[in-house]
Structure formats: structure tokens, C-alpha cells
Amino acid sequence: MPMFTKLAPAKAGIIPVKYRRAPCIKQGEMTGNPNFLFVLFYNVGGAGDISNVKIKGSNTTWIQMSRKWGQNWQTGTPLVGQSLSFQATTSDGKMLEFDNVAPPNWQFGQNYQAKINF
Structure with missing residues (x-):
């Protein structure tokens, strides 16, 4: 709500929003x-x-x-030093398994890409 009211009055309801990605250069060390x-x-x-x-x-x-918010998911299980695989299910019920998306030496704050997509 605080961000919405920066764009429009709270009573405005649905408003169209255009956005674009801005390049972001990582600086410093990312820890987790x-x-x-x-x-x-x-x-x-x-x-x-x-x-x-x-x-x-x-x-x-x-x-x-568990879903934190949006498409952000979390776990409290320690997985550092292990390669990571995922099973993801879309809202229409299609499930795909993404094996070894992140290697054993993955780092916090990095991006990893699966070889398949929905």
C-alpha cells in the first residue's frame, strides 16, 4: 500500500503501470x-x-x-555445498523437475538458469 499511494491515491483502484528493467551492477560481496x-x-x-x-x-x-510473496519461495533447510534441484508446479497444474540447476559451489545472490522451461 505505501508504494501504491506514491503512484495514485488509495481510492484509485486499479491503475495501469508501465515499467522497464534498469541495469544493476553488483558491487561488493553478497552474503547470506x-x-x-x-x-x-x-x-x-x-x-x-x-x-x-x-x-x-x-x-x-x-x-x-513455502511461498514468501509473489514468486519468491523459501526454506530453512541448510543446503550450502549441495547442488540444487527444483520441482515447480504452475497454476494450471503442470509440474517440471529442474535437475542440478545450481552447482555445489553456488553462491548467495547469484542467478542460475534451468535448461528447460514450461
């Missing part, structure tokens, strides 16, 4: 909490939105992730 993993899914084809996500480290079984 090894006991908390936050994942953002983007450029999702098909239905366009993810409704369920599971994550699997190279030393774990499938772990249910």
Missing part, C-alpha cells in the same frame, strides 16, 4: 544465511506463475518450500 534460502523464479512460461515448489539438495530428499 546458510540456514535460510530464498529463491525467486522468473520468466516462467506456460501459465506464467508458480503455485508449488520443492527443492532437493544433492544430499537430501525433496523438501517443500
